[in-house]
Amino acid sequence: MAEMEVTFELAKENGITPEEWEKIHKILGRKPTYPELGIFQAMWSEHCSYKSSKIHLKTLPTEAPWVLQGPGENAGIIDIGDGWAVAFKMESHNHPSFIEPYQGAATGVGGILRDVFTMGARPLANLNGLFFGAPDHPKTPFLMRGVVAGVGDYGNCIGVPMLGGQVTFHPCFNGNNLVNAFTLGVLRGDRIFRGKAEGVGNPVWYVGSKTGRDGIHGATMASAEFSEETEEKKPTVQVGDPFTEKLLLEACLEIMADDFVLGIQDMGAAGLTSSSLEMAERAGSGIRIDLSKIPLREKDLNPYEILLSESQERMLFVAKKGYEKEILSVFRKWNLDAVQIGEVTDTSRAEFWFGGKKVADIPIAGIGDEAPLYDRPSAEPEELSEMRKLDLSKIEDLKDPGKEFLHFIGSPHLCSRKWVFTQYDQSVRTNTVQGPYHEAGLIRLKGTTKGIAMSLDVNPRLCKLDPRLGAASAVAESALNVACAGAKPLGVTDCLNFGNPEKPGVMWEFKEAMAGMREACLKLETPVVSGNVSFYNETEGVGIYPTPSIGMVGLAEDISKTATCFFKKDGAKVLLLGKRKGTLGGSLYLSAVKGLDKGNPPELDLDYHKSLINLMISLIGDGLVESAHDVSEGGLLPALAECCLSPLSDDLGASIDLKPGQRLDELFFGESISRVVVTADPESAGEVMKSAAAAGIDAGEIGLTGGKDFSVSIEGKRIFSLKISEIRTVWENGIDKILA
Amino acid sequence: MKARIYVFLKPKVLDPQGKAIEKALSTLGFEEVKSVRAGKFFEVETGDVPPGKEEETLREYCRKLLVNAVIEDYRIEVIEK
Amino acid sequence: MRVTVVQFLGSNCDHDVIQWSKDIFRMPTEVVWYTESDLRKPDLVLLPGGFSYGDYLRPGAMASRTPAIESVIDFAKSGGLVLGICNGFQILCECGLLPGALLRNSSLHFICRDLYLKAGNKKTPFTNKIPDGKLLRVPIAHGDGNYFCDEETAKALESEGRVAFRYVSPEGKIDPEWNPNGSMSGIAGILSEKKNVLGMMPHPERASDKALGCEDGRLIFESVISHLES
Secondary structure, X not given: OOOOOOOHHHHHHOOOOHHHHHHHHHHHOOOOOHHHHHHHHHHOOHHHHOOOOHHHHOOOOOOOOOEEEOEOEOOEEEEEEOOEEEEEEEEEOHHHHHHOHHHHHHHHHHHXXXXXXXXXXXXXXXXXXXXXXXXXXXXXHHHHHHHHHHHHHHHHHHOOOEEEEXXXXXXXXXXXXXXXXXXXXXEEOOOOOOOOOOOOOOEXXXXXXXXXXXXXXXXXXXXXXXXXXXXXXXXXXXXXXXXXXXXXXXXXXXXXXXXXXXXXXXXXXXXXXXXXXXXXXXXXXXXXEEHHHOOEOOOOOOHHHHHHOOOOOEEEEEEOOOOHHHHHHHHHHOOOOEEEEEEEEOOOEEEEEEOOEEEEEEEHHHHHHXXXXXXXXXXXXXXXXXXXXXXXHHOOOOOOHHHHHHHHHOOOOOOOOHHHHOOOOOOOOOOEEEXXXXXXXXXXXXXXXXXXXXXXXXXXXXXXXXXXXXXXXHHHHHHHHHHHOOOEEEEEEEEEEOOOOOOHHHHHHHHHHHHHHHHHHHHHOOOEEEEEEEOOOEEOOEEOXXXXXXXXXXXXXOOOOOOEOOOOOOOOEEEEEEOOXXXXXXXXXXXXXXXXXXXXXXXXXXXXXXXHHHHHHHHHHOOOOOEEEEOOOOOHHHHHHHXXXXXXXXXXXXXXXXXXXXXXXXXHHOEOOOEEEEEEOHHHHHHHXXXXXXXXXXXXXXXXXXXXXEEEEEOOEEEEEEEHHHHHHHHXXXXXXXXX | OEEEEEEEEOOOOOOHHHHHHHHHHHHOOOOOOOOOOOEEEEEEEOOOOOOOOHHXXXXXXXXXXXXXXXXXXXXXXXXXX | OOEEEEEOOOEOXXXXXXXXXXXXXXXXXXXXXXXXXOOOOOOEEEEOOEOHHHHOOOOOOOHHHOHHHHHHHHHHHOOOEEEEEOHXXXXXXHOOOOOOEEEOOOOOOOEEEXXXXXXXXXXXXXXXXXXXOOOEEEEEEEOOOEEEOOHHHHHHHHHOOOEEEEEEOOOOOOOHHHOOOOOHHHEEEEEOOOOOEEEEOOOHHHOOEHHHOEOOOHHHXXXXXXXXXX
């Protein structure tokens, strides 16, 4: 291959700014080679360097006595007692999923699984946050079918159950759908593996799929100077191979059971470049890699391509010298090729060789220390003040409440996610206590009484109207979901999806969201232990609503003392705990039915919310409530109906009687973050009310379970009554409207 | 040798994938489409095979692994001996 | 009773059936790797579910051509008990121990949900403990569970009492809504001629623990225990 002439023009095309070009010269003391330019470009990309977000991310709380590993590693880890720990992380795969929904979503799941088992944890549960455009947008069905099948096929093949998550439709995602994949794994707290290249002279190993041209940076590859075979060398869509990943998972866990692996890292974004540099950086060592030894899928890859390939299902690890035989025998058993491609050095430099020639030589500290950091300008978007104005007097109240309720609950926004969830294996590994139809996913930890609960939440509409409140509400809601399963919230992973950070409005949204997350995470004592940022979710200048997805993980000490959201038997009292009144500002009802994303979202009192969370944990732990369901998007009536719609048992109805004093739409569909519907045996209902009063939480009886109808009245006056079977039919077939 | 092997479902076996593709094509306006059956296609490259034994060898591949005779038929094509 | 579980590359319910046998029923349980021929003298061989070889080519095709399966064929031919679950059922069809094949679900989707099973014959090593009138609630989780065989085989399966389980509605009726993968005659599991080999798509090992909500799957394992004791 002819050596590429590296000029500033070429660097600029690759997204390098004049200041960065200067810095590269300062770091190297010379002009970069072409592969070096590729390394800087990748490592200083938004994706790898977090240059626009870093200063704001630093404000998030990341510590607690139970945090064993905070941000900066492949996944965060928290201690759950008795020597056990859970590793978890969430990551976006938004852009690839828009281009090729099936493979984009599948490789998203593959990547997050690797991040977790890299830490030495066995992945035991997945969640997914999927955000699509408007239900009637022409691309929505295509994207939805592809993404759901991709997520499902990958996780199903590996054998990690999908325990739920979120499926949201909104026009703001028309040009940018989001795929946020979450994985949780379990490990022993004293067997954590980290991505470190330690011990001078130790071999660096490559294992997994061969390297191809997948995902190499598009702009560069398409440049005409690069090659005459431009067409042939266009970046290819990353294709997932879950079978190889399964082998990689088992083989890696098997070698990690021994003591000769010192550090291990997934080759994710920016492939070999970022994995090798990060491993050396964390250990404060150097690394030398011979690119000629990398197993290739196509023979003619050049060093630049090998360094930047994002082929899937590949890992890099450093092992103690002298264990070559043991390592090879494990990988041979699992039909995988493992190759020694280099060694750890004490030079503090990353050297890459190819065909006996040094093609890149970079001081590792330089890349990290000199990485650009931006405090980008921010300003509140102009449209916000107008969006926050809401004049309810111009909106007609409900006229035919029963019919309008049925229409609302059968809309794609509220209907059953059965079409999605049945495509995911929910019960493999026989740990699933609560699967995707529940408030939170809940698995048991075999050999203990413990249960691990997890929930993924965000309401992009609230985050648009008030990013600070919206982000805090996402943390609050996910924590309440986990508490409604009976678990204590312990830690957060996030996936921060935003538009173009170079726009002051987007940057303002990001900063505000970080402030809101910080407040909520501090108050609820749920540190952020891992996560990722996805900027530039924009198409033709139109960005998404700010979408900071929150993955919350909690611990239930005794799995036999947990709750589900479904009504259990006739004659139980239905109680509403928490804020008495909801508001229509920013509600799903206004958005989905009236087409208005307007108003001030419901306020959030974090102290009150924390008391409610603690109350739920103690009520469930004491066995005083039979079911618990948090009232979120859609408001009170949809939440109550959902409690009647267990996928596994017969229809069980309820008679609800509410107090007057609000418009019907506000009473039925108004929203508030801090509300929970519970049921209790008539004998324990008094006890529940007393506990609530002691905790300073409002509580009121709003009905009785029983029968096969869902009846709603106000002060004894019947407003409507519907058969549960009728609601179920509409609710279960809502997604069909999109797919038809 | 270089060869191609085509594997398809027997006519009697329901092919939901083919049916779905057939429907999709007519939805796209290709009303003339009468039927689609989906199948599999393998490109095989081997070392030396005894002359005259090419087809027999390929049939062995099919019988032993590539084809499930309960539901599938196949066709072979030797491209280069 | 001695149990042997065969592990293939890509099996992912291997841990689940090992736990079923070893922890729930406290049976001595051996794990045999697919390259091994020695099954270690089992009374029951379990072929687990999952995606052996990623379901590439055809589900179960590549696993069915391994040394361990050759031994399983010999073991079954000498009357040994073999239970293949999900991918294990697909392997049993591919290796010829059971007739027919499992095609793509008619919906073309992977489906995971609880379904109801009705035993077609209570006088077999795998079903003898199922009380009369009892339907088993057991989850399925597969993309290729649409059972197909030729008419002659279908007749033989029916007349010889070899339909082990059918998908039925909660009322016990054949109902397309409760046979979501489109299996012919609602077939969920079938037996070999001598009824010592059972292949079934649903996962009884996932419905055998009170902590997870349902224990109906235990009856299948308990039937095997009772058969071997008598």
